[in-house]
Amino acid sequence: MLGKSVVVNWSGSIPPLANGTSDCSKLADTPAVDQHVSTITVPTGIYNSLNAKFTFNIKWDTADNDEILTVLKPDGTTLASSDGGVPSETVESNNLAGGAYKIVGCGFVSGPDPQPYTGSLTIQ
Numbered sequence: 556m557l558g559k560s561v562v563v564n565w566s567g568s569i570p571p572l573a574n575g576t577s578d579c580s581k582l583a584d585t586p587a588v589d590q591h592v593s594t595i596t597v598p599t600g601i602y603n604s605l606n607a608k609f610t611f612n613i614k615w616d617t618a619d620n621d622e623i624l625t626v627l628k629p630d631g632t633t634l635a636s637s638d639g640g641v642p643s644e645t646v647e648s649n650n651l652a653g654g655a656y657k658i659v660g661c662g663f664v665s666g667p668d669p670q671p672y673t674g675s676l677t678i679q
Contacts, residue, residue, distance in 0.1 A: 571666025579625035629654025
């Protein structure tokens, strides 16, 4: 897989919300968010011979809405959140452990209608 990329795409709709915390973690698994789960499988010892960059991203069309992206690790703790105020949010990390990662989108200032978005996880 050296020099190659794997991309997983999905789409969703983020419910209207005003959430000044810039973090969706406390809202995960509730109707206040849209979330996607990506399960990452890591072969034993693979990081001994290569490094993998994981890029989680959401994009939407309405610049008036400000959304938040939070990625939760398999143990439920927060990997990272992104709230840059533009119609795209990105969380990056390297050499992630295997497991099911929750990719959670919620509004910082979003509404009055649900905000459609596209999401991707790119592994390089």
